[in-house]
Amino acid sequence: MGTNKELTSISKATIGRLPAYHRYLKEKQAEGERTISSTAIAEDLHLNAVQVRKDLALISSTAGKPKRGFDVDELIGDIDRFLGYDNVSDAVLVGAGGLGSALVGYGGFKNYGLNIVAAFDTNPALIGRSIKGVRVCDARELSSLVRRLNVRIGIIAVPKEAAQGAADALVEGGVRAIWNFAPVHLALPENIAVKNEDMAASLAILSKRLAEILSHEK
Amino acid sequence: MGTNKELTSISKATIGRLPAYHRYLKEKQAEGERTISSTAIAEDLHLNAVQVRKDLALISSTAGKPKRGFDVDELIGDIDRFLGYDNVSDAVLVGAGGLGSALVGYGGFKNYGLNIVAAFDTNPALIGRSIKGVRVCDARELSSLVRRLNVRIGIIAVPKEAAQGAADALVEGGVRAIWNFAPVHLALPENIAVKNEDMAASLAILSKRLAEILSHEK
DNA sequence: TAGATTGTTAATCGATTAACAATC
DNA sequence: TAGATTGTTAATCGATTAACAATC
Numbered sequence: 001m002g003t004n005k006e007l008t009s010i011s012k013a014t015i016g017r018l019p020a021y022h023r024y025l026k027e028k029q030a031e032g033e034r035t036i037s038s039t040a041i042a043e044d045l046h047l048n049a050v051q052v053r054k055d056l057a058l059i060s061s062t063a064g065k066p067k068r069g070f071d072v073d074e075l076i077g078d079i080d081r082f083l084g085y086d087n088v089s090d091a092v093l094v095g096a097g098g099l100g101s102a103l104v105g106y107g108g109f110k111n112y113g114l115n116i117v118a119a120f121d122t123n124p125a126l127i128g129r130s131i132k133g134v135r136v137c138d139a140r141e142l143s144s145l146v147r148r149l150n151v152r153i154g155i156i157a158v159p160k161e162a163a164q165g166a167a168d169a170l171v172e173g174g175v176r177a178i179w180n181f182a183p184v185h186l187a188l189p190e191n192i193a194v195k196n197e198d199m200a201a202s203l204a205i206l207s208k209r210l211a212e213i214l215s216h217e218k
Numbered sequence: 219m220g221t222n223k224e225l226t227s228i229s230k231a232t233i234g235r236l237p238a239y240h241r242y243l244k245e246k247q248a249e250g251e252r253t254i255s256s257t258a259i260a261e262d263l264h265l266n267a268v269q270v271r272k273d274l275a276l277i278s279s280t281a282g283k284p285k286r287g288f289d290v291d292e293l294i295g296d297i298d299r300f301l302g303y304d305n306v307s308d309a310v311l312v313g314a315g316g317l318g319s320a321l322v323g324y325g326g327f328k329n330y331g332l333n334i335v336a337a338f339d340t341n342p343a344l345i346g347r348s349i350k351g352v353r354v355c356d357a358r359e360l361s362s363l364v365r366r367l368n369v370r371i372g373i374i375a376v377p378k379e380a381a382q383g384a385a386d387a388l389v390e391g392g393v394r395a396i397w398n399f400a401p402v403h404l405a406l407p408e409n410i411a412v413k414n415e416d417m418a419a420s421l422a423i424l425s426k427r428l429a430e431i432l433s434h435e436k
Numbered sequence: 437t438a439g440a441t442t443g444t445t446a447a448t449c450g451a452t453t454a455a456c457a458a459t460c
Numbered sequence: 461t462a463g464a465t466t467g468t469t470a471a472t473c474g475a476t477t478a479a480c481a482a483t484c
Contacts, residue, residue: 013451015426019418020403037465045403048453053467066460066466083422084429102320112418113425152428177428179421183241185263191435193427195420200237200330202413203397204301207331208233209411210370210395211302217409231475255441266477271443284442284484 014055015083019112020045021055022079029072037069084113090151092175093134094142094166095158096121099181101131103157117149122162139169146173155179156186232273233301237330238263239273240297247290255287302331308369310393311352312360312384313376314339317399319349321375335367340380357387364391373397374404 024045028036038056042049056070057063059082064070080086088110093100096119103109104116120139121127127138137145146154146169154170156163156178163182170178177193180186183200242263246254256274260267274288275281277300282288298304306328311318314337321327322334338357339345345356355363364372364387372388374381374396381400388396395411398404401418 009430010426011451012423015422016416016419019401019416019422023401023418024403039465049465050453050467051451053465054452057467064466066458067464068460069465084425089425098320098323102316105316106417109421112421114421152432153425176431177424179424183237185238185242191431193424193431195424195427197415197417197420198234198237199324199415200241201234202415203327203330203332204233204237205230206395206397206411206413207302207307207371208228209413212227213394213409213411214370229475257441267441268443268477269475271441272476275443282442284482285440286484287441 010058014058017047017055018059018079018083021052022076022083022085025072025076025079029076033072035065035069036072036075038064040069085111086113088113088115089153090115090117090149091153091155091179092117092142092146092149092151092170093119093155093157094121094139094170095119095156095162096126096129096131096136097123097157097159100155100157103155103181104132104134114153116155117151118145120145139166142166142169143173146170146175151175153177153179155181157181160184228276232276235265235273236277236297236301239270240294240301240303243290243294243297247294251290253283253287254290254293256282258287303329304331306331306333307371308333308335308367309371309373309397310335310360310364310367310369310388311337311373311375312339312357312388313337313374313380314344314347314349314354315341315375318373318375321373321399322350322352332371334373335369336363338363357384360384360387361391364388364393369393371395371397373399375399378402 021041024041025036038052039049042052056075060070060075060078062071062074091114093104093116100119109116116134119131119134119136120142121136122139126136129136152175154175156166158166160182163180163184164186167178167186167188171189171192179195179197181197183198186194188194239259242259256270257267260270274293278288278293278296280289280292309332311322311334318337327334334352337349337352337354338360339354340357344354347354370393372393374384376384378400381398381402382404385396385404385406389407389410397413397415399415401416404412406412
């Protein structure tokens with residue numbers, strides 16, 4: 001059951017769209033819908049219907065039915081399983097300042113398969129405190145604690161000057177994936193997954209689009 | 219000078235890389251480097267050298283010189299101008315809670331051409347306060363104030379339930395670009411630029427990469 | 437000069453979209 | 461049945477990479 005499908009590498013683009021499908025389906029589910037068509041999803045999410053069908057085909061355990069579409073509950077379950085939303089992994093947060101605590105508060109990341117088990121900071125005023133139920137520990141204990149807890153994912157939310165050091169400490173502790181919110185390119189070993197959350201890049205794309213829109217009109 | 223080049227549509231992918239080049243060049247500048255080669259940039263940033271050259275060709279006012287490379291100062295100036303870092307635009311923030319105040323504190327967005335002139339919230343405890351020098355106003359005044367200040371960019375950092383309402387109010391006030399941090403797909407008129415900061419999408423991509431890495435090793 | 441580095445043209449790769457037969 | 465909707469094959473589009481001649 002789907003074992004092989006999950007090994008086939010599914011494109012980054014598709015994976016990036018799955019959470020949006022998931023949210024959308026959850027909404028529909030809450031509204032009491034039992035089935036949904038790819039055309040409806042495409043229209044509401046401003047995507048191409050063929051693209052939606054192809055994406056869903058890659059992760060769904062049951063094919064859609066002509067005339068009816070896809071089973072909402074089943075599709076949600078499929079995405080849950082594919083993205084590991086049913087199977088929470090532990091993570092640590094480095095940097096318990098503004099951004100860090102916003103992140104902890106924000107997401108309800110647990111719904112997205114991520115459980116933040118500890119935070120770290122160098123600021124003595126923060127160490128020992130809790131933010132949203134997460135204990136803030138001394139950054140000097142980072143590597144050893146990460147190793148002891150066997151954590152594989154680290155989130156970096158420190159000022160840019162401290163980001164490389166944080167990354168190094170995470171790697172030393174055995175972390176294999178880093179979600180980096182600091183505006184720096186981290187130098188890391190080959191076999192570590194990194195995802196940079198580059199706000200400046202997003203902003204650049206947005207403002208160029210804005211400029212285009214403004215130029216098109218009168 | 220470069221007028222036409224800027225109208226030629228430059229790919230989103232390229233625009234997204236420019237801030238990284240900019241940061242890198244600023245670092246090199248601080249280290250006293252006068253020139254830089256595309257090969258060096260590519261190596262440090264883990265990109266392809268041809269890609270770097272093509273990206274730079276699109277925005278640079280002077281071509282690189284064989285054997286020497288590009289002039290660091292000039293390149294920085296070119297990116298500044300291209301991305302509008304030299305020409306700050308006003309923006310408003312909707313939602314002055316955890317994420318909102320982290321965003322204001324975070325970026326030093328002014329360096330990225332963005333000046334947050336006001337924040338809005340519905341929470342009476344926040345209204346009237348200032349976060350990092352930005353005044354928090356009553357959300358009911360959003361549309362009128364945005365219109366009065368002639369602001370074109372809105373940042374949404376409210377809980378997902380409130381996001382569509384915030385977007386509507388921004389549009390009503392005349393905003394033309396929305397940077398959305400709420401995990402919802404916003405329904406908006408055609409001619410409004412939107413950039414969704416979808417944390418769940420980033421996380422999905424990161425965890426899939428992690429899964430791949432872990433599976434590759436014994 | 438020799439070699440590092442450039443810019444450009446062509447090839448490749450990957451992702452999106454169009455066309456269409458199959459089916460509930 | 462007719463029509464909405466599916467999945468798949470082929471065409472298109474866009475972005476990345478390779479190959480290479482030009483040049484300081």
